[in-house]
Amino acid sequence: MGKENKTIGLLYNGGRVDLDLKEPSVGPDVVDLKNFSAQTGLYTFDPSYSSTASCESYITYVDGTAGVLSYRGYPIEQLAQESTYLEVSYLLYHGELPTRDQLDVFRLKVKQNMLLEESVIKLFDTFPENAHPMSMLITSVASLSSIYHHDINVREPEDREAFFFQVLGKVPILAATILNHINKKTVGSYDEKLNYSANILNLFFGGIPNFEVNPVFSKALDVLLILHADHEQNCSTSSVRLAGSSGTNPYAAMAAGIAALWGPLHGGANEAVVRMFNEIKSKDRISHFIEKAKDKNDPFRLMGFGHRVYKNYDPRAAFIRATCHEVLDELGQDNNPMLELALALEEIALHDQYFIDRNLYPNVDFYSGIIYQALGLPKEMFTVMFALARVVGWATHWCEMMANPGLRIGRPRQLYLGPKKRNYIPLDQR
Ligand code: CMC
Numbered sequence: 001m002g003k004e005n006k007t008i009g010l011l012y013n014g015g016r017v018d019l020d021l022k023e024p025s026v027g028p029d030v031v032d033l034k035n036f037s038a039q040t041g042l043y044t045f046d047p048s049y050s051s052t053a054s055c056e057s058y059i060t061y062v063d064g065t066a067g068v069l070s071y072r073g074y075p076i077e078q079l080a081q082e083s084t085y086l087e088v089s090y091l092l093y094h095g096e097l098p099t100r101d102q103l104d105v106f107r108l109k110v111k112q113n114m115l116l117e118e119s120v121i122k123l124f125d126t127f128p129e130n131a132h133p134m135s136m137l138i139t140s141v142a143s144l145s146s147i148y149h150h151d152i153n154v155r156e157p158e159d160r161e162a163f164f165f166q167v168l169g170k171v172p173i174l175a176a177t178i179l180n181h182i183n184k185k186t187v188g189s190y191d192e193k194l195n196y197s198a199n200i201l202n203l204f205f206g207g208i209p210n211f212e213v214n215p216v217f218s219k220a221l222d223v224l225l226i227l228h229a230d231h232e233q234n235c236s237t238s239s240v241r242l243a244g245s246s247g248t249n250p251y252a253a254m255a256a257g258i259a260a261l262w263g264p265l266h267g268g269a270n271e272a273v274v275r276m277f278n279e280i281k282s283k284d285r286i287s288h289f290i291e292k293a294k295d296k297n298d299p300f301r302l303m304g305f306g307h308r309v310y311k312n313y314d315p316r317a318a319f320i321r322a323t324c325h326e327v328l329d330e331l332g333q334d335n336n337p338m339l340e341l342a343l344a345l346e347e348i349a350l351h352d353q354y355f356i357d358r359n360l361y362p363n364v365d366f367y368s369g370i371i372y373q374a375l376g377l378p379k380e381m382f383t384v385m386f387a388l389a390r391v392v393g394w395a396t397h398w399c400e401m402m403a404n405p406g407l408r409i410g411r412p413r414q415l416y417l418g419p420k421k422r423n424y425i426p427l428d429q430r
Contacts, residue, residue: 012040026061043413050308053233054410055241059092059396060232067312071230072096080319085225086110086196089392092230093164093399107196113169114190116177117147124181133178133384134262140174141167142255149249154402163250164395171391175384176203182378197222200388205376216330217375220323224368227316228386230393236261240394241401245410250398257394258387264303267386269365270372273304274338274379283344290345294354302349304366311359320367327374338370 006021008031017039021029030053037043046052061070069076072091079088090098090106098106120143127136148166153159176187188206190199198218205211231237240257244250261267280289292300307314328336346362349355365386372382401407 012042027063037413043415045415048308049238054238055233055401056404057232057397057400058095059400060230060393062232062309064307064309064311067310067315069231069315076227076315077319080223080226083226084195084197085222085229085389088226088229089168092392092396109165110169110196111190113166114173116170116173117144119147120144120174121177124177127181129182131181133182133380134258134268134387136178136181137171137174137384137387138255138258138262140178141171141251141258143251144170145249145251145255148251152249154244154247154250157403160250160399160402164399167251167254167391167395171388172200172203175200175381175388178384179204179377179381180207182380194218195222197225201375214330216326220327220371221375223319223323224371224385225389227319227364228368228389230390230396235263235266236390237394237397240398242410244398244401245407247409250395253398254391254394257390261387261390262383267365267383267390269303269363270369270382270386271379273365274369274373274382276303277338277341280341280345283341286341286345286348290348290352294352302345302355302360304363305349305355306358306360307363310361310363313361314363316364317362317366320364320371321362324367324370324374327371331374333374336370336374338373339367342367342370 006023006029007018008021010017010019017036019036020032022032023029033044044052059072061073062068071079071088072095074091074097079091083091086107087098087103089110090103120140123140123143124136127139144166148163151159152163173187179185180187185205186207188202188204188211191202191206194202194213195218198213198215201213201218201221202211233241236257239260240253243256244253264272276289280286289300290302292298293302293305324339325334328334328339333339346366349360354360368386369379369382372385373379377385
């Protein structure tokens with residue numbers, strides 16, 4: 001006996017339409033509205049996509065009610081504790097954990113792409129000294145489409161794979177170049193003896209005399225990269241998919257994702273959180289800012305709090321808070337004033353009825369900036385660090401989408417509220 005198709009009936013205008021229900025591998029059923037307009041002549045209205053699944057995907061699962069996140073079925077806690085960012089990147093892209101040999105080949109392919117073309121390096125001479133790192137990242141990633149365009153056929157699996165490794169290799173070098181543009185220091189070099197995250201720190205700070213990578217810091221960075229590597233159809237990933245669905249150059253699609261990430265409601269929140277801590281300054285001023293966050297006439301929001309999907313503690317935030325303690329202990333800063341302020345703010349918010357009623361908890365961005373700051377990064381670089389980690393998610397989603405033979409261009413409709421038809425009146429008659 002075959003599996004019975006599940007449907008949901010919708011009554012309208014005295015008629016009835018049966019809509020198929022799709023069954024995910026985990027989670028609630030999904031109403032299939034693919035043919036809804038053709039069947040009924042109606043459209044659905046879901047302006048910020050609160051109720052809409054925009055695609056099928058095999059990569060990442062989030063259960064926001066339970067506070068669960070997994071990559072390819074593996075719980076984020078296990079990956080953050082036991083894995084490495086490169087291994088997780090392999091897992092996201094290939095769908096399975098690698099053997100040691102497979103991981104070595106993967107690492108080599110990423111390493112081989114850790115270089116920048118002359119024209120991209122020269123681009124940095126044109127940026128103002130105070131250019132925001134995210135604007136430099138968007139521009140420099142987009143500029144790679146000027147080099148990698150004519151030879152890329154987005155329908156060819158080999159070309160897509162070549163792009164995947166290029167972008168994974170180049171973004172850390174771009175991040176180091178951006179940091180050195182604002183720090184006025186020279187970029188360090190790749191060191192064979194170091195792992196991926198230690199190499200990133202070496203690229204960032206290796207130009208400083210006598211710099212040596214602290215293993216506690218490189219481990220903390222690796223954990224941050226793992227936790228940020230993917231998060232299903234968030235704003236930036238959806239931007240990559242929407243732009244990419246037109247068949248555009250993948251670097252251009254990637255730049256669209258980075259642009260979306262920059263906003264303070266998304267990845268830009270990590271910079272905004274530290275700005276907020278600096279503004280709050282001391283524990284005795286917390287209640288004033290909590291009241292501001294609750295005041296509907298005040299645009300202030302508690303940055304690093306709340307999430308569209310998580311209505312429970314963001315599992316990434318819990319991990320990052322613990323990592324924060326480890327890094328600050330290593331620096332001998334167990335009484336770090338910013339961490340103390342953050343912990344006090346979290347404690348007060350979690351016991352406030354406004355935050356309880358709306359299920360508002362710390363998200364991935366609440367504690368990460370404190371770690372980045374401890375590692376020596378200026379706050380304007382924090383969202384670049386998010387992008388550096390998320391690039392594997394974006395590239396994997398782009399590859400998954402482009403490999404789908406049924407791919408159609410993304411094209412939402414609208415609820416039109418403008419004027420009805422009216423006739424043009426010549427200029428001298430108005
Ligand atoms: N401070 C105060 N009130 C909040 C906050 C907050 N941070 N977040 C949500 N609310 C309130 C909101 O005003 C609304 O209240 P009411 O029901 O009375 O109108 C209720 O909670 C539901 O919020 P929402 O606006 O419907 O939530 P959303 O799903 O549209 O927005 C969010 C999600 C993350 C944009 C929002 O929570 C927010 O602005 N948070 C601060 C920015 C932030 O930390 N962003 C990082 C998100 S996680 C990482 C990432 O995506 O990159």
